[in-house]
Amino acid sequence: MAAQPAPSAAPYAADVDSRPDVDAPGRPERAPAPEQAAVRRRLTAEIWIVLGLSLGKSAVYAVVSLLAALTAGPALADQTTTLNASRSPRPWLDLTYQLLSIGFALVPVALALYLLSANGRSAVRRIGLDAARPLRDLGVGLGLAAVIGIPGLGLYVAGRALGITVEVQAAALNAAWWTVPVLILSALQNALLEEVVAVGYLMERLREMRWSTPLVVAASALLRGSYHLYQGWGPFVGNVVMGVVFSLYYVRRRRVMPLVAAHTALDVVAFVGYAMLPEEWLEAIGVG
Numbered sequence: 403m404a405a406q407p408a409p410s411a412a413p414y415a416a417d418v419d420s421r422p423d424v425d426a427p428g429r430p431e432r433a434p435a436p437e438q439a440a441v442r443r444r445l446t447a448e449i450w451i452v453l454g455l456s457l458g459k460s461a462v463y464a465v466v467s468l469l470a471a472l473t474a475g476p477a478l479a480d481q482t483t484t485l486n487a488s489r490s491p492r493p494w495l496d497l498t499y500q501l502l503s504i505g506f507a508l509v510p511v512a513l514a515l516y517l518l519s520a521n522g523r524s525a526v527r528r529i530g531l532d533a534a535r536p537l538r539d540l541g542v543g544l545g546l547a548a549v550i551g552i553p554g555l556g557l558y559v560a561g562r563a564l565g566i567t568v569e570v571q572a573a574a575l576n577a578a579w580w581t582v583p584v585l586i587l588s589a590l591q592n593a594l595l596e597e598v599v600a601v602g603y604l605m606e607r608l609r610e611m612r613w614s615t616p617l618v619v620a621a622s623a624l625l626r627g628s629y630h631l632y633q634g635w636g637p638f639v640g641n642v643v644m645g646v647v648f649s650l651y652y653v654r655r656r657r658v659m660p661l662v663a664a665h666t667a668l669d670v671v672a673f674v675g676y677a678m679l680p681e682e683w684l685e686a687i688g689v690g
Contacts, residue, residue, distance in 0.1 A: 442611050448517060449607050453625075456510035456599050460629035467632035471568065478634055479565035486588055486673055487574045496576060500584045504591045511594050514603035529602030530657025543663025550647065551668050554640045561636020568634045572676035582674055589669030590662075597661040600625050600645070601652050619649040 450458070471481050489499035518525035526532050561567030575581045600622050608618045623645030630641045648661050 445607055445611055449604065452510060452514055452517070452599065452603065455513070456595060457625060457629050461625065461631070464629045464631040468634070471632075471634075477565055478568055479562060482569040482571060483632055484571040484574045486572065486585060488576045491576070493576065493578045493580075497578070497580050497584065500575075500588075504584075504587050507591050507595055511598045514599050518603060518606060529598070529606065530652075530655065531598065531602065531659055531662070533659070539657065539659040540663050542660040544667055546647070546651070546660065546664035547667040547671075550644050550664065551671065554644065554668075557636055557640045561634060564636075566634050567636035568632075570633055570637070572672045573674070575677065581677060585673040585677060586670055589666050589673055592669050593662045593665035596626065597648070597658050597665055601648055601661060602658040605649065605652060615653055619646060619653065622649045 453459070453461075467483075471478055474481065488496050489503075490496040515525040515531075518528055524532075527534075558567060558570070562569070573585055575584065604622055604625065605618050608621060613621070623642045626645035626648075627638045627642035630637045648664075651661065652658065
């Protein structure tokens with residue numbers, strides 16, 4: 403990335419709210435100072451770069467995939483999308499590909515944290531990704547997973563019945579000793595990528611750009627829904643709702659770790675459950 407260095411320490415220093423030339427609530431808005439305008443342009447470019455390397459790219463591909471599915475011969479309900487597919491019939495090579503994919507998918511997470519840590523600020527503490535209260539974060543995360551997961555499964559089943567959701571095969575890895583560990587790592591990777599980038603990073607940056615809280619929440623939630631569009635309209639709606647709940651939690655608590663715990667739990671249940679449960683059980687609950 404060829405982003406120019408910041409002209410001074412100001413761009414990521416104390417949020418723009420603390421600057422003396424920012425209008426106080428109730429005062430008429432003044433035109434932004436040249437320095438503020440430059441900071442906002444830089445932040446806008448930075449956001450597009452980060453999203454273009456991660457979830458924004460996924461959203462574009464998801465939209466194209468949905469359009470392709472809608473214009474294909476079979477109805478949407480008769481089509482299938484596969485997650486966690488095998489990449490080679492040779493087990494050790496397949497394992498290598500899986501681990502490489504997981505590792506490189508986390509690079510945008512490192513980038514987002516690096517950008518948030520300008521001027522020596524700890525990005526991990528800033529967005530609440532630290533291990534300051536592990537038991538409490540885990541408990542909240544499992545609670546959120548239950549609140550989101552049970553209605554989410556119902557929405558998926560309803561979407562399948564209405565013909566607006568494709569069949570999602572959550573795991574298609576060849577059986578091996580490493581299958582379950584890789585599925586758990588994949589769940590953790592998804593959680594870190596989505597919660598750090600779509601919640602922690604994006605919401606912090608939009609807040610610095612003086613977006614209102616409703617707009618910040620909407621942007622994060624719609625981004626989350628958009629990169630799930632390849633699964634159909636049902637998962638899009640479900641993930642937008644999940645995005646609203648998670649974003650509002652972050653607004654209130656400023657901690658991403660419970661969201662990572664919740665997302666990991668949801669995906670572990672989906673991935674490992676799909677891989678381990680008998681096919682007739684999956685068909686009975688509408689996911690087989």
